[in-house]
Amino acid sequence: MTQRLSRSTQPGLPQYPERMIQFGEGNFMRAFVDWQLQQMNKQGLFNGSAAVVVPIGEGLGGLMAEQDNLYTVLLNGIMQQQPVNSREIITSVSRVINPYSDYEAYLALAENDGLEFITSNTTEAGIAYQAGDRLEDSPPSSFPAKLTALLHRRFELGKKGFVIIPCELIDRNGEKLQEIVRQYAVQWNLGEAFLKWLDAENTFCCSLVDRIVPGYPRDKAAELETELGYLDKLMVTAEPFLFWVIEGPAWLSGRLPLAEAGLNVVVTEDMTHYRERKVHLLNGPHTAMVPLAMMAGLETVEDVMNDETFYRFVRELMDEELIPMLDLPEGELLSYADAVLERFKNPFIRHELASISLNSISKFKTRLLPVLLRYQQERGQLPPLITLAFAALLLSYRGDRVKRQDGAEVLAAFDQAWSNPAEFAKAILQDSSLWGQDLTQVPGLTDAVNARLRQLEASDSRSALQELVSPQA
Numbered sequence: 412m413t414q415r416l417s418r419s420t421q422p423g424l425p426q427y428p429e430r431m432i433q434f435g436e437g438n439f440m441r442a443f444v445d446w447q448l449q450q451m452n453k454q455g456l457f458n459g460s461a462a463v464v465v466p467i468g469e470g471l472g473g474l475m476a477e478q479d480n481l482y483t484v485l486l487n488g489i490m491q492q493q494p495v496n497s498r499e500i501i502t503s504v505s506r507v508i509n510p511y512s513d514y515e516a517y518l519a520l521a522e523n524d525g526l527e528f529i530t531s532n533t534t535e536a537g538i539a540y541q542a543g544d545r546l547e548d549s550p551p552s553s554f555p556a557k558l559t560a561l562l563h564r565r566f567e568l569g570k571k572g573f574v575i576i577p578c579e580l581i582d583r584n585g586e587k588l589q590e591i592v593r594q595y596a597v598q599w600n601l602g603e604a605f606l607k608w609l610d611a612e613n614t615f616c617c618s619l620v621d622r623i624v625p626g627y628p629r630d631k632a633a634e635l636e637t638e639l640g641y642l643d644k645l646m647v648t649a650e651p652f653l654f655w656v657i658e659g660p661a662w663l664s665g666r667l668p669l670a671e672a673g674l675n676v677v678v679t680e681d682m683t684h685y686r687e688r689k690v691h692l693l694n695g696p697h698t699a700m701v702p703l704a705m706m707a708g709l710e711t712v713e714d715v716m717n718d719e720t721f722y723r724f725v726r727e728l729m730d731e732e733l734i735p736m737l738d739l740p741e742g743e744l745l746s747y748a749d750a751v752l753e754r755f756k757n758p759f760i761r762h763e764l765a766s767i768s769l770n771s772i773s774k775f776k777t778r779l780l781p782v783l784l785r786y787q788q789e790r791g792q793l794p795p796l797i798t799l800a801f802a803a804l805l806l807s808y809r810g811d812r813v814k815r816q817d818g819a820e821v822l823a824a825f826d827q828a829w830s831n832p833a834e835f836a837k838a839i840l841q842d843s844s845l846w847g848q849d850l851t852q853v854p855g856l857t858d859a860v861n862a863r864l865r866q867l868e869a870s871d872s873r874s875a876l877q878e879l880v881s882p883q884a
Contacts, residue, residue, distance in 0.1 A: 428505075432529045433529075445501055462520060480504040481504075527574060582777065656679060698804075723881060727881065772804075
C-alpha cells in the first residue's frame with residue numbers, strides 16, 4: 412500500500428519560520444501564494460512560511476495536518492512555447508489554524524513578531540460586512556471581522572502592523588477590506604488610537620491574481636500516486652502561467668522579493684490597467700461560458716474550446732462585445748485575448764466548469780455587468796451574447812438544470828423570484844442586493860431577458876448560440 416505524503420515519508424524537507432498569515436487553504440492559494448513562497452525560499456530570498464487560517468467551517472485543516480502540511484503542485488501546460496510538466500512538494504505552509512475550534516490559537520498569531528504579511532482568498536463574497544459580528548464572538552463570522560479582532564489584539568500588544576494583500580477577485584479589494592475593518596473598529600468602539608494605528612502601521616494593498624487552478628486531479632489520481640510514489644489527497648494542478656499585480660509602495664518589492672525570484676509579479680502605484688484587461692477578458696469569458704456550456708452537457712473549458720459553436724461564442728464575445736468596451740490599446744487587447752484563448756485550450760489542464768460556477772452571481776456583477784451597461788449606454792442596444800449568457804445564468808439558478816453553488820442569501824432570493832415564474836425576470840433584475848442597482852431600469856433588459864429565458868426553456872443553449880454567432884468558415 413502506498414504511503415501517505417508526510418515528513419516521515421519524505422525526510423529532509425526544509426522548514427521555515429512563519430512570516431505570513433494566510434486566510435484560505437483552498438486550491439488556489441496553495442497553488443498560487445504558497446507556491447510562490449516556495450520559489451523564493453528555494454533561492455534563499457524569503458526564508459518564510461505561511462500560517463494558514465481556515466476562513467469558513469471545517470476546511471482542509473484536518474487533511475493538511477495528516478500530511479504534515481505538505482502537498483504537491485502539478486504544473487501542466489505550455490510556457491513560452493515549451494511544454495511544462497513539473498511536480499513539486501510544497502513546504503511553505505507551517506500549519507493550519509481553525510478559529511472555529513481554537514479561537515485562542517488564532518488570536519495568538521498577533522504575538523508573533525516574525526509575521527509581516529497577511530494574504531487572503533475568501534471568495535468574491537468574503538470581503539463583506541456582516542452587521543451581527545461582535546468582537547466578543549469566538550470567532551466573528553465574516554473574514555473582515557476576524558481580521559479586525561486579530562489586528563486589535565496586535566495593537567493591544569504594542570506590536571507593528573502588517574502588509575495586507577487580499578487576493579479576492581473584486582475591484583479595489585484592499586481598499587474595501589480596509590474600509591470594512593474600519594467600520595467594525597468604529598462599531599465595536601475600539602478607540603481612536605486603534606484607528607490611527609490601523610492606518611499608520613498597516614499597509615492595505617489592492618491586488619490582482621491570475622493563474623488557472625483546476626485543483627485536485629480526480630481523473631488521474633491513481634496514476635499520479637504510482638508516478639509520485641506516495642498518496643497525496645491534497646495535490647493540486649495548475650497552469651504554468653502566473654501573474655500577480657500588487658498596488659502598493661515601491662519598498663514592498665524588497666520585503667517580498669517575488670520578482671527577484673523570477674516570478675511574474677508587478678508592484679505598481681496603479682493596477683487599473685491590468686485589472687480591466689484580466690477581469691473582463693479572462694474572467695468574463697469564463698463566467699459567460701459556464702451556464703450555456705453546462706446546459707449543453709459540456710464539462711470543462713477545454714470542451715468549450717474544442718466545440719466549434721462554443722469556441723466561436725467565446726471568440727466573438729471577446730472581439731465584438733468585450734474589447735470594444737475597454738479603454739486600452741486595441742492591439743494589446745487582441746494580443747492578450749489570443750493568449751487567453753491559448754490558455755483556455757491547454758490540453759493538460761482539466762478546468763471544470765462546475766468549479767468556475769461557484770458564486771456566479773457576484774462574478775457576473777463584477778466581470779460582465781459593467782460591460783453590458785456600458786455597451787447599452789454607448790450603442791443604445793444590449794450586447795446580444797452577454798445578454799444570452801445572463802439569461803442562461805439566471806435560468807441555471809432555478810436549480811433544475813445545473814447545480815447551484817452560491818451563498819444562502821443569493822439562493823433564497825432566486826427561490827423567492829422563481830416562486831412566480833411569470834414575474835421572475837422583473838423580480839430578480841430589480842433586486843439591488845444582487846446587482847448593486849435596479850436592472851429593470853436598463854432600457855430593454857427585462858424584455859430581452861424574458862425572451863431569452865423563453866428561448867432557452869423551449870430549445871437548448873446550443874441552438875440559441877447558433878442564432879447569434881457567425882457561421883463556421
